[in-house]
Amino acid sequence: MSGPVRVVVVGGGVGGLTTAALLARGGAHVTLLERHERVGGRAGTWEVDGFRFDTGPSWWFMPEVMEHTFALLGRRLSDELDLVPLDPAYRLFPEPGTEPAVEPFDVTADRDANAARFEALEPGAGDAMRRFVDEASDAYRVALDHFLYTTFERPDRALSADVLRRGGALARLLTQSLADKVAGTVQHPVLRQVLSYHAVFLGSSPYRVPALYSLMTHLDLAAGVSYPRGGVYRLVEALEKAAVEEGVDVRTGADVVAIDVEDAPRSLRHPRRTGRARGVHLADGTFVPADVVVSGADRHHTETALLDARHADLPDAAWGARGPGISALLVMAGVRGELPELRHHSLFFTRDWPANFEAILGTGRSTPADGLRVPDVASVYVSRTTATDPTAAPPGHENVFLLVPFPADASIGARPGELDAHADRFLDQVGAWAGVPDLRSRVVVRRVVGPADFARDLHAWRGTALGMEHTLRQSAMFRPGVSSRHVPNLLHVGGGTMPGVGVPMVLIGAELVAKRLLGETSARPLPAPLRPGYLAAALPRGLWSDVAADRG
Template sequence: MVIGAGFSGLAAAAHLARGGARVTVVERHDQPGGRARTWSEAGFHFDMGPSWYWMPDLFERFFRTFGHEVSDLYDLRRLDPSYRVVWPAPGEGSSPRFPPGSGAPPGSDTASGSGRSSGSWDIPAGVPALRELFEAEEPGGGAALDRFLAETGAIYQAANSDYLFRPSLTFREFMDPRLLTEVVRMRMLRSMASYARSFFGSERLARLVEWPVLFLGASARKTPAMYSLMSYADMALGTWYPMGGMHRIIQAMVQVAEDQGVEFRFGSRVERIRVEGGRAVAVEMEGGGGALSADAVLASADYHHVEQTLLEPQHRQYTERYWERRTMSPSSLLYYLGIQGDLGDLPHHTLFFDQDLDAHMDAVYLRPAWPRSPLFYACAPSVTDPSVAPAGASNLFLLVPLAPGLEDSDAARETVFQGVMARLEAHVGLPLRERLVVKRSYAMRDFEADYGAFRGNAYGMANTLRQTGPLKPRLRSSQVRGLYFAGQLTVPGPGMPPSLVSGELAAGVLLRDLGVRPTEASPPGSPRP
């Protein structure tokens, strides 16, 4: 029995079924996807959650396990530019310096004559063009980028060929002389912020290579440099988009799972996990749905919600105090906007780093508060994919990182909305608010209501040094036999590709406990017991 049909739940279900198990997935919503659900209104089709497709090799690995190529299942396009970064105007915020004589980098106002109120870079796809941008910003920057990618590429390959796929049940898994030697040699336990600045003197370049770790739920000052592999994924492997929207990945995963014999029950909310004799034996459904018996239960829903709500107190591994002391990833204020007309020259992805990053991170991590001048992200998928908006209209998604657990009010949401929209309108030179035809906000109270997300977090538990590997909540319950966990609050951590891996790891542990080795998994199409 798998609880939840998000990325980790779907991955776990497919791997369990391939290993010979009879698998049922129960999902509280009327569609699969979890945080990657969709919402449609007035001809606009919105991805409600993930919008960045990175680490394409991990998606390829998953689908090839079941005899598919990604190209068999959805049309994947590489974005160029990968994204745009909008920097502070000179004298505003944490404006980075230009080294003497470096000139203006490609994509800046000075180079392009765009006349925008703050400089912006369009980050090109491919290392050769990136090298030119880095060299233009800082003499020697191209060579520094090569060194950076060589080191981070080695980390990426080591992680994806080995360390990422360790279930982290004990510290012994990482008592590996080879791993320890590399960690010491490259000083991977220092912060990502320090690591980035060991390569680049330009603050803009340092910000550019460190920002991807924000996907892992913590600032670069708190994230260990071992996670620089995210920067390699960004710059060397590229940013992609599946035509039809990110939900196409979910549809493909459901197809794979169903081909393996997985049964789905949507609109089925679990009320309690029944434990008898210290073992999980059934899930009890809300609304008179009865109980579904199980030899084992794998919960991919929010870990805190499962333990604190679905289990009786004596069966919980972690206390409420334990959870309160964890560093959670940020929550988010999201806006789904349908706009009549175009968006000017806005690309698919734009990061507005035009305000003080450190001040915003302080409001998220140190002194939780609604930020006064937040950084934000704009996604315009209709620039790439006209199918997500009616003809002559544009689909726009906005995200503002927020501290988890803030008091969430409509007034606070609207204040932030007006501020970021004013900056976006100034950037594109268009009165977008006058052309709004669809507007929906989504923040902490929605994450709590829809996903049982602890303190309304959006991404799970932050990947700080003290919350890495075996220091995260475990994949296997220590209190209840036959109970397993997957998803963003356990290993390896937040994000779509890590969630795929989490589902595979949890399924592997469960199968081994049942005496089935994952390497002996049944081929697709084999009969199930």
């Protein structure tokens, strides 16, 4: 068969768009199939009556990862997005009545000011915070240099002399929880929250993620926080533009209902192989042929709904021991009048954090399928992008986005009015804590999203908001890989695949797909920019070589 290798990418989220662009640049003929009428997946946007909201990610993390992705495509991130540094990074609202009493305070871009704030709340905590952040920055660099950019096809490639020298420290970071590490650093409950809230962005809690994820403290207390003017959806638009310019055929309204796999025998090279992907079937009866299929759909949905069980790496029975992490209640509210009490980012922390996390995730490291509940009082993340970008709301108004961590339970929100009642309660909570008691009465437009919506609209496993949580058993080499063991020319990208959840991790995951096709097993990022047609240089051990051989 002549002509370029045909790749079908299922799903137009951040991972799907990036994978499509990278593989098209490599010389593949790429078709991207998105179920909805607009690309973006979890990173969506909602515009109504002059208001604009990001409906998913809203916190800009790991800028060097973003820059590298665009560099691979021969582009500069600064040409695509206008990034605005945020100072303060966020405002923290402890629950009223917290003992000892703490007034709301800002975390700023000034490290000395932050250390002084820590010191004022607890003698000695300023220096302890500095040491913690220095260690976090070091762990962040080790993760980028040795672990995040590897497919773990060759785990030994990550074991450099530098990693071996740090063996004892890394072992402690992996065997200790983040909460325990923080507890050994500061005693004040609010300061502990400042150093460990990032676990929520990993779909988990400080009591369940390894202490290695203290590295995320580097992202706000050392690297600083930025915002892409116009919203995070501008990143999606930039990725879609890059994909189209690289030659990707982007088709929206294309609902993939099955991955077509023909039986294939095992071989020395593929001892677990059961089949070979030959394309995908759409809901309208269309068949789209492919030599390689990359699924950016929810991993559970891909394994249990799009694949026949005999070809799945993770059939239904394999999911009982896995944890979906948190879901969320999202409230997008257009508010009349100004809200100077809120920063661009604001964090509202409950007094009883362990009980809050137990309600939404369960006790300890277990992951029960039931027994979880919506907490009465919750920690809440609030974004007010009009603090930085007034164009996100009409004159005289503000946009407010609430994210309340919820249990991953797809039944929550299935009953009429259920989510609205929760939204009312948490808008009132935010208003009371921030000193805006009339907040809810000033809302002029509102949209509420919950676990049932994630399950319906994104096929999200158990209605999770982010993807599989980052416990030790679901991180790094223990996370489901980018390659199918049973269908070698089927690959995966997204929050249910290594390296993990969040926009930067998913961008790296797209690069891991390219590395797997190339047969590149190093722990280093690919060199940028990628040469157009680079996949033709795939190593003999690469999947690209297999595909070329299969095509004859």
